[in-house]
Amino acid sequence: MAAVSARGLYKVFGPRPEEAVRRLQQGEPVADVRADGATPAVVDVDLEVQPGEISVVMGLSGSGKSTLIRMLNGLLEPTAGTVHVGDVELTGLDEDGLRRLRQERLSMVFQHFALLPHRTVLDNAAYALEIRGVERAERRRRGAEALEMVGLGDRAGNRPSELSGGMQQRVGLARALASGTDVMLMDEAFSALDPLIRREMQDQLVELQRSLGRTVVFITHDLNEAMRIGDRVAVMREGRVVQSGTPTEILRAPADDYIASFLADVDRSRVFTAEDVMAPPRPVDGELHRMPRAGLRTPLADLLQPAATGGGSVAVTDDAGEVVGVVTAASMLSALGGLPGSVEGTSADISKEAVRG
Amino acid sequence: MAEVNEIVPLPHVPVGDAVEVAVDWVGDVADPVFDAFSTGVSAFIDAFVTLLLLPPPLVLVALLALLGGLIRSARFGAGSLVALVLVVSMELWVEFVETLAFIIGATLVAAVIAVPLGILAARSARASALFKPVLDLMQTMPPFVYLIPAVAFFSIGTVPGFVTTVVFALPPGVRLTELGIRQVDAEVVEAGTAFGGTPRQILRGIQLPLALPTIMAGINQVIMLALSMAVIAGLIGGGGLGSVVVRAISSLDLALGFEAGLSVVVLAIYLDRLTAALGSGTPRLRLERARSLLNRGSTSTEGGDTGSETASEEQRGSEQRNSRRPALR
Incomplete structure (x- = not known):
């Protein structure tokens, strides 16, 4: 069960808030409602916090x-919608x-x-x-x-x-x-x-x-x-x-x-982890044992130095110490430098599938 | 007035007559209540005056000066000593004490009424809107006018002066209490609510302590207004320094008038500085410093007066208290 959850939460300030919520629920744009004097602050928010x-x-x-x-x-009291904390309905x-x-x-x-x-x-x-x-x-x-x-x-x-x-x-x-x-x-x-x-x-x-x-x-x-x-x-x-x-x-x-x-x-290097950018290790990769090692959740930023000093690639190990992937200089650069969204479809996604499958 | 009414034919609206009728009616109906109240107030003030006059004048002077020295500063204590001895030597000590008791009593009553009203006004916009014009009226109506109904209700003597003084001095107490509570940082109050505090817990633990300096400034104003009214109350037999002033006016005795006036000034400055120090939080720092001195078993007394030294001593004191706590448990 979610620790905190909100369902269809609305908060409208100003005159006749209920009417404003009804109009928003019927799909009227926020700008139209705002033009009539009400101020919608929160509109139809669903939130689940595990x-x-x-x-x-x-x-x-x-x-x-x-x-x-x-x-x-x-x-603040919601104008519409419910909030649950654990199994208790706060609203x-x-x-x-x-x-x-x-x-x-x-x-x-x-x-x-x-x-x-x-x-x-x-x-x-x-x-x-x-x-x-x-x-x-x-x-x-x-x-x-x-x-x-x-x-x-x-x-x-x-x-x-x-x-x-x-x-x-x-x-x-x-x-x-x-x-x-x-x-x-x-x-x-x-x-x-x-x-x-x-x-x-x-x-x-x-x-x-x-x-x-x-x-x-x-x-x-x-x-x-x-x-x-x-x-x-x-x-x-x-x-x-x-x-x-x-x-x-x-x-x-x-x-x-x-x-x-x-x-x-x-700072993408702090968000992406080794797991996000690694490729599956190729069985024929003889250099694997000579590469520097890093854990799955190591941020990309902390892979840069080992990669630079260790020949460009880093071997990624899971919690048991097993090598589950390789991060190459190319995969790191594409994750860091790519325009937003360009990481999609690179080796990262494929590697994840491979590891999990 | 009559001339204006001859040019512009307006009937005279009998505001004054209406008020007079109302006051007469209240006086008739509530006469036993006023009598009981009157007896109570004069008994209280008489007892207080008797108590204050019990020790020889110079002993009370020394006590008052010591109080000033403890709460404000050694310099203030010394100054009070000189000024109060002067009052004794001018042979106005009894009147001075009468006025002091009168002011303390009136301020206590005014504060007991004003602070709750101020809290109410801070919580409810409606109460605030309701009080505002009433307070304006109370504060700006010429104080002499109050004397008329007061005499009608209580006849002459101490009590009508007392009631008039309370009414006249009340407004700043209400206003500054409201202001002080409204000025408390909204986020801190929100924190109280967010951790599940009841309105009462938030009032006592957050709003009142944080509003205290402003509330004390209000009480200080109450005292000053009470003092000015106490002299006017001399006109209706209020006793104390006020009656000396009235006597001096009626006999055009400049020497007596000046001495009485000077005594009022001494009382005003003494009470003002004392309550100002109470509001600024210095006494608590002093208390904690005194405690830390006791904790260290040191015999040195008045140290320097700089804020940093006070703070560091306070800190050391609390550290010592902390280090002792495990032993106590």
Whole structure:
């Protein structure tokens, strides 16, 4: 079962929202509805987030992504459609039920951290537990644990204002981790940070998510970030999801020119992995044992140096250490340099079929 | 007025008469309530004054100066000491204390009414729209006008002055409480909601603490308005420094008037600086610093006053508290 799912979700601001939804459902274009005064922010969105994955919703400002994430924990009430968290229908809950669901199942990390300036870092980290009525010693223990996880164990006694932006967002992350909910909603969580810190935080998030198995819904306007951390990515435009899939799927076959135009900025060497670009090993290939080795999930960027020093090709091994493919200089260059979509139909696809078949 | 009405034939709308009739009616109907209220308020103020006059004047002066020194700064404490001793030497101490008790009582009552109203106004746009004109009226109506119905309800003495003062001083308390709560970062409030906080938890844990400096600025304004009204209340037998001022006016006694006026200024500055320091969060830093000093077992007292030193000492203090915690568990 999906950890979070949305079905036919609409949010319209302005006068007579229900009527606007009805018109949209009948297929009227958003522009026509907008011309009559209503503002459709989210239009007919379906979203499935599987447990333990990082699901990224990417879109520019005004695309409806922030509205969408706020409907997933009931901060905003959908105009139409349903939201399920696990087996609970969030959209059918009363105030009390909604509060309980937020306390037990959903936590959130905010763009500008939203920490309590008058509390210590530790009290901030333990805030969600305090709301839930966990007794003091226990919540401080779990808050300290979460701070330890994000590398701020020694800052428990500080005030948030004494920390840098990156550290403050780590406190925000610790607050969400300490709450122990299985779903974490992250609203532009790294957008206010410097590029270097942002990358560090992305890596840390991926690492934490792998070790803790939390389900993450991550909102961003940065496609590069989406591709770096997302197991799945949904691209939003004008309230609708225009494409969703794994980063590789989107990179290979952008659904339209709008998405293709974004892809120009994406660091493809970080999205494609050895598995995506390898060709099946030929049995007659006598040089196989002399090639440098790399795992299936190694990003392309990390294959470049071994390939350069090892004669142009890298042997790809599966988890058992068996050689399952070869990445050649040519396949890497075509993946990196090809215009968006041009990787499609290269050896990569064929090799995958071969390996899996 | 009559001349204008002769040129433009408008009937005189009897606004004033209507209000008078209404006030008379309220006075008749609610007379027992007002009597009980009156007894309560004057008993409270009398008891407070008696308490404050219990120690010899110079002891209370020293206590007030010490309080100023602890909450604001050593310099402020020393300044208060000099000014308060001057009041004692001008033989206005009893009146000074009466006015002080009056102001503290009126401010407490005004705050107890104003802060909840401000919270209500911050939460409901309708309440806010409703309060606004009423507060405008309360604040801009010339204060002398309040004295008339107050005397009608409570006759002359301390109580009508007290009620007038509360009404006149209330508005900034409501306004700044509303403003303070509305100004709290929306994302932080959203965080409270997102983690499943009840409106009450969000109010107590997020909105009120973050609005506190603004609310305290409002209370500070309440005190200042109360002080100005307290002098006017001297006209209806309010007692304290106000009645000295009134006596000085009626006998054109400049020396007495100036001394009474100066005492009012001393009281105003003392209360203003004290509550301003309360609002800025300094006392908490001072408390934590004091605690960290105790933790270290150090005997040194007043350190430097720079922000960084305060912050680092606070930090060290909390680190020590942290390092001690495992032992306590």
